[in-house]
Amino acid sequence: MDNDEFFEGSGNTFKDVGCDEIEAKNLQFRSHLMTILVRYIQEKGFTQKDAAKQLHVSQPRISNLLHGKIDLFSVGMLLDMMEHAGFQIYKKFEGITKTKKSENPDCLSVVSQAFIIATNEIIDIFHTYPARVTLNTEFSMIMMKIYQNFMLDILPGAQLLIDKKKIYSFSIICRSVFDIIIQLKWILSLPENEKDKAIERFLNFEGLGLKTNGKVTNNWQKVIDPDYTSRKIAQDIGLDREIMSLPLAESYNIKDKKISKIDLTTFDYLSKVVHWNPTIINKLIGYNSDLKLGHTSEYLRMAIISSGTFISCAIIFTELFVESFFNQETENVKNKTNQIQRKFQQFLTKL
Incomplete structure (x- = not known):
């Protein structure tokens, strides 16, 4: 070349x-x-x-x-x-519906640019610290491996996806990252006696058969909390809240016609993105006859929610890493991550 x-x-x-x-x-x-x-x-x-x-x-x-x-x-x-x-x-960037007025901004590019700038600064924090640290427990070793994989593999991959406007794939990755953060924060938020038990179960999990509605699921968390769901825990520990009401007609075949909408948290919305079938995806963000994205408003909503959630997860992960291995730097890093979060939100005000 x-x-x-x-x-x-x-x-x-x-x-x-x-x-x-x-x-x-x-x-x-x-x-x-x-x-x-x-x-x-x-x-x-x-x-x-x-x-x-x-x-x-x-x-x-x-x-x-x-x-x-x-x-x-x-x-x-x-x-x-x-x-x-x-x-x-x-x-x-091709394949994105744009208005006829050329002066109107490409909203997806604004989200993409804001995400890449914010995550670059988060990666820079990661590279500030030594690659080798003392790991005293098996759980700390696992945390370190997860964090390194996140920063060196998952995050750059997410940057590439959003840079190329592959928002659906990006949202699916975001949902998985969010679930991991919820589980880690939940473990660390438990009282010491329950935390030790949760870590032990986490490290030795081999699959627990739990019957729910005739189906067998594997969920080690229910040994600690029988009512555990990622949705519930995320709200209980302050990581999530209800963010929208989605008309049921958009994505459900509901027998009870009196129910017209459902309130969704961020976790709910990202979970539905993961489980939407191709027909629904095509209706929401599919291509029309001109090969332009047919419903860019839903595509943009997906981009904003996913990118904001991913950045929050990256910040939480970074702060957990510093608190665990470089505790004396916690306040300094939190000041940096607060600035990153503010700048990201300021970018989105351009939409």
Whole structure:
């Protein structure tokens, strides 16, 4: 791939970036962006500290860039660094219904940009801390593995999905992440005697047959709390609340015609996204005859709810990590995450 395919030279550095063709060549394109950024740092004679300041990332992030660790970078993350370096970014997102007035913003792009900026800052917090820490218990080892997988695999994957407007797939991942956070927060919120029991059950879970409505389900949490549901616990510990009333006609075949709507929490909504069948998805966010998204209002709602929930989960996970392994840094990190959350919400006010 030649530089001119994506860049036009301007002065000593490349200046214009086009992203029309990145869908089919994502890995190659990421490698290309990293090469340009490394060349930019070398041309400027930046130290790692100077480069980190210029590109608005941490020094470990610059070290990863210079060592070519491509798996730690998404396209969105690299493009954000390019913008801070002074490159002008031009993106083309296809398949999204736009209004006839060109001055109206592409709302999904606003959500995507806000999400990528916020999560880049969260990843930078992760890279601030040493890769090696002392782990005293099996549970702490599991927490560390989950956190590392989240930051190095799940989060960059989520950035790529939302950058490409794959909102449905992104929402499904968000639902799984939310459920994990609910379970971890619930375990850590229990009294010490129950917490120890919950951790033991969690570590030794091999499948408990619990009959519900004739079906056998495996749910280790019910040993601790017979009434456990992720929906209930999320509200009890302050992670969730009712956010909307959904007309039942949109997604249910209800025999009781007196019931016209149902109140949904965030967990409810994301769960219904996961379980909606293709017919419902097609009606809500499917393509019309012009191959444009037919119901972008539902698509946008899905994007806003999922991205906000994912960022909240990432922040909670980061704060749990710091409290567990670097307790003295807790207040400092919470100040940073509060700022990240505020900036994300400010972005959404543009919608």
